[in-house]
Amino acid sequence: MFIPGVYIAVVTFPGVIVHELAHQLFCRWCGVAVFEVKYFQVANPVGYVLHEPPKKASHSILISTGPFLINSLLAFIIAFPAAIPVAQFSGGTFFDYLLLYLAISIGAHAFPSTTDASTMWNAVWHGENTPIWLKIILVPITGFILLGTLGSFFWLDLVYGVFLSILLPLWLAGLL
Numbered sequence: 001m002f003i004p005g006v007y008i009a010v011v012t013f014p015g016v017i018v019h020e021l022a023h024q025l026f027c028r029w030c031g032v033a034v035f036e037v038k039y040f041q042v043a044n045p046v047g048y049v050l051h052e053p054p055k056k057a058s059h060s061i062l063i064s065t066g067p068f069l070i071n072s073l074l075a076f077i078i079a080f081p082a083a084i085p086v087a088q089f090s091g092g093t094f095f096d097y098l099l100l101y102l103a104i105s106i107g108a109h110a111f112p113s114t115t116d117a118s119t120m121w122n123a124v125w126h127g128e129n130t131p132i133w134l135k136i137i138l139v140p141i142t143g144f145i146l147l148g149t150l151g152s153f154f155w156l157d158l159v160y161g162v163f164l165s166i167l168l169p170l171w172l173a174g175l176l
Helices: 007-012 013-029 057-089 094-108 115-128 132-154 157-173
Strands: 034-038 048-051
Touching: 007 013, 013 034, 013 048, 013 057, 013 094, 048 132, 057 115, 057 132, 057 157, 094 157, 115 132, 132 157
Parallel strands: none
Antiparallel strands: 034 048
């Protein structure tokens, strides 16, 4: 079933907002000036952060992959207290379902975009004085991002959000 990405983004807008906020946060942590931020809009792209080119290739990697780290962690943290009552006790409160919606939305927008991958790739491969170890690390990261982007056509991003928000908390609770 094909649903245009803008419609999905409208339903999962909290994830878009957190994704762009993560980009902005990593820009600040890396000392990269931010010129403009659009946390959410009903257009393509649904959100963006315009910033100066990072001076270090490692900063480019951090800024590009920041949403994956932040969105994944935040989705898990938000979902953990709600996933168990909903799944284990065949119910839960309205607040539990609201937390799960937020967590799945945030987790579904964890994957960096192809623009993020391209920016990161160009900064590392065409940047001056980029160490070889950073180039070696970049190849699988970029491949992972591109697979995630291609997988979004098959709802991989939503599957990842559900994994973080429901399956991972339940699995960890079973280990405790």
